[in-house]
Amino acid sequence: MDLGIKGKKAVVSASSKGLGRGCAMALAEAGVDLVLNARGSAALEETAAQIRARFGVQVVTVAGDITQGQVRDAILRAAEGADILVTNAGGPPPGLWSDWSREDFIRAIDANMLTPIALMQALMPGMIARGWGRVVNITSQSVKAPIAQLGLSNAARAGLTGFVAGTARQVAPSGVTINNLLPGIHDTDRAAALDGGVVASKGISMDAARALRMADIPARRYGTAEEFGAACAFLCSQHAGFIVGQNILMDGGAINATL
Numbered sequence: 001m002d003l004g005i006k007g008k009k010a011v012v013s014a015s016s017k018g019l020g021r022g023c024a025m026a027l028a029e030a031g032v033d034l035v036l037n038a039r040g041s042a043a044l045e046e047t048a049a050q051i052r053a054r055f056g057v058q059v060v061t062v063a064g065d066i067t068q069g070q071v072r073d074a075i076l077r078a079a080e081g082a083d084i085l086v087t088n089a090g091g092p093p094p095g096l097w098s099d100w101s102r103e104d105f106i107r108a109i110d111a112n113m114l115t116p117i118a119l120m121q122a123l124m125p126g127m128i129a130r131g132w133g134r135v136v137n138i139t140s141q142s143v144k145a146p147i148a149q150l151g152l153s154n155a156a157r158a159g160l161t162g163f164v165a166g167t168a169r170q171v172a173p174s175g176v177t178i179n180n181l182l183p184g185i186h187d188t189d190r191a192a193a194l195d196g197g198v199v200a201s202k203g204i205s206m207d208a209a210r211a212l213r214m215a216d217i218p219a220r221r222y223g224t225a226e227e228f229g230a231a232c233a234f235l236c237s238q239h240a241g242f243i244v245g246q247n248i249l250m251d252g253g254a255i256n257a258t259l
């Protein structure tokens with residue numbers, strides 16, 4: 001399917017690895033030029049080089065922590081005319097509800113709520129002026145069903161989801177859509193880190209921790225960054241203009257709910 005977005009420009013934050021990288025790859029395959037970001041420059045440059053070589057699109061890299069204002073400013077300078085924004089950042093650490101301090105909450109809210117909002121506030125006015133735009137926020141299945149040990153994530157992402165629910169309806173008249181993609185477990189470094197926690201707490205092997213998790217997923221496997229990226233690129237396409245303010249779960253059926 002031709003996604004109809006060849007020649008457009010996209011910002012994908014936190015995109016050297018994992019789900020953000022999957023989104024960047026799929027957008028590049030559709031002919032979209034990219035501004036990519038991550039803190040570590042080695043993996044970022046490697047991803048950028050692979051994308052340039054495979055898809056021939058322009059890729060600008062901005063290394064730095066996306067929660068920092070000066071890093072976002074550098075991204076925005078490179079993002080002149082961008083009509084597509086995919087927001088992403090690392091997820092907060094797991095823990096126990098009683099242990100988290102105010103600073104822990106501020107860090108989580110900054111990364112997983114206020115940073116995507118700041119990027120939307122910076123880039124959507126241009127999209128609105130040009131009458132077309134696509135925003136996809138990478139959130140989490142924890143928005144639909146809480147994961148108790150990820151309370152920082154549950155809290156911060158619920159805030160972003162509330163903001164998007166209202167704002168998506170405000171910008172839709174200008175041809176700008178905002179939607180959230182909610183990953184369940186996907187085979188990335190983040191999943192390996194979470195599984196590492198299970199290995200440590202239960203005293204089992206990594207394979208056993210993965211098997212335990214897969215047993216609870218109707219698809220009986222982890223998702224891939226490639227299929228996550230393909231869904232993201234579709235939401236950024238010309239065909240998705242009537243999908244507004246939705247929270248789309250990609251979890252292999254893990255959350256047992258009718259709606």
Ligand code: NAP
Pocket residue numbers: 013014015016017018019020037038039040041043064065066067088089090091092111138139140141183184185186187188189190191
């Ligand atoms: P990942 O494999 O660990 O990749 C994270 C990417 O983001 C890397 O490129 C990392 O590069 C970059 N990054 C992290 N923090 C950053 C920051 N502050 N500023 C700029 N770049 C940053 O993670 P993932 O699995 O793709 O997860 C992406 C998001 O989806 C996370 O918020 C995660 O919590 C959420 N999620 C993932 C799953 C899953 O199963 N994978 C499930 C539910 C939700 P650097 O480290 O070099 O910065």
